[in-house]
Amino acid sequence: MASSATLPSQMKAWTYAEYGKSSDVLKLGSDVAVPQLNDDQVLVKVVAAGINPVDIKRMHGLIKAADSPLPIVPGYDVAGVVVKVGSQVKKFKEGDEVYGDINEKALDHPKQFGTIAEYTAVEERLLAFKPKNLSFIEAAGLPLAIETANEGLERSQFSAGKSILVLGGAGGVGTMIIQLAKQVYGASKVAATSSTGKLDLLKSLGADLPIDYTKENYEGLPEKFDVVYDTVGECERAVKAVKEGGHVVTIEVTVPVVPPAVLFVLTSNGAVLEKLNPFLESGKVKPMIDPKGVFPFSQTREAFAYLETGRVIGKVVIHL
Structure with a gap:
């Protein structure tokens, strides 16, 4: 060195x-x-x-x-x-x-x-x-993925006992949102979308309800969610899947934001990584x-x- x-x-x-x-x-x-x-x-x-x-x-x-x-x-x-x-x-x-x-x-x-x-x-x-x-x-x-996942959960006021739908659950940010929602924030239920071949991965990360977006319209589900976290730019559909008074966050800057959804861009911060390190070192978040x-x-x-x-x-x- x-x-x-x-x-x-x-x-x-x-x-x-x-x-x-x-x-x-x-x-x-x-x-x-x-x-x-x-x-x-x-x-x-x-x-x-x-x-x-x-x-x-x-x-x-x-x-x-x-x-x-x-x-x-x-x-x-x-x-x-x-x-x-x-x-x-x-x-x-x-x-x-x-x-x-x-x-x-x-x-x-x-x-x-x-x-x-x-x-x-x-x-x-x-x-x-x-x-x-x-x-x-x-x-x-x-870093970028786990910090983005965490910032969106904070901005949507996510907390123990709430339910969340993650759009794009198999991507870099999506895989982190599922794990943080479950292991760090104490979600009551995590739903997440992916293509057919990735549903088992979503389950292994902690998703209770893996949704195959090639076969199912998540916005048509009778169940609505406290938080919808959009990582793929489907804002218009995301807002139809949230409970009355719930929160929608999106990170996709190239599509229009539909209220009540809120767009945010990550602010990087080493303190967030320090806070999450124990969950990484214990293997709870991978x-x-x-x-x-x-x-x-x-x-x-x-x-x-x-x-x-x-x-x-x-x-x-x-x-x-």
């Missing part, structure tokens, strides 16, 4: 200098400058990086107006080892194993230099210690990595192509 005295000035990183499809625009560079640290940041030697649908939306230019300047190193999620700390950093030291989502605001000027690189710089407050029982690959698949979703750094283009299929179960992770 390079100590801070011997850190290189350049690194390998995947970048894009124009917006477009990952297969067209992603390039591997070996002479990208290692990010400079601010006083409140640590430099992380990346061991693994999770990729998310937001990376694709960003690469396609959908948040152009609020993006950082090109060229961009993609990637929000990181798991790795601290190799240098800024002068105001109190919690972490060189050698600590950490994980987190490096962009505090997902769609408001995310960092120009993300996590699909040998090194990334990130504010101390956005990181947590990596759960001891998880590999770097498992940890890298968690990372969900797609069986075909682990790719070496050299195959980053293939990793994005797989994510772009829309058929991923849980998360796709790149390891260095």
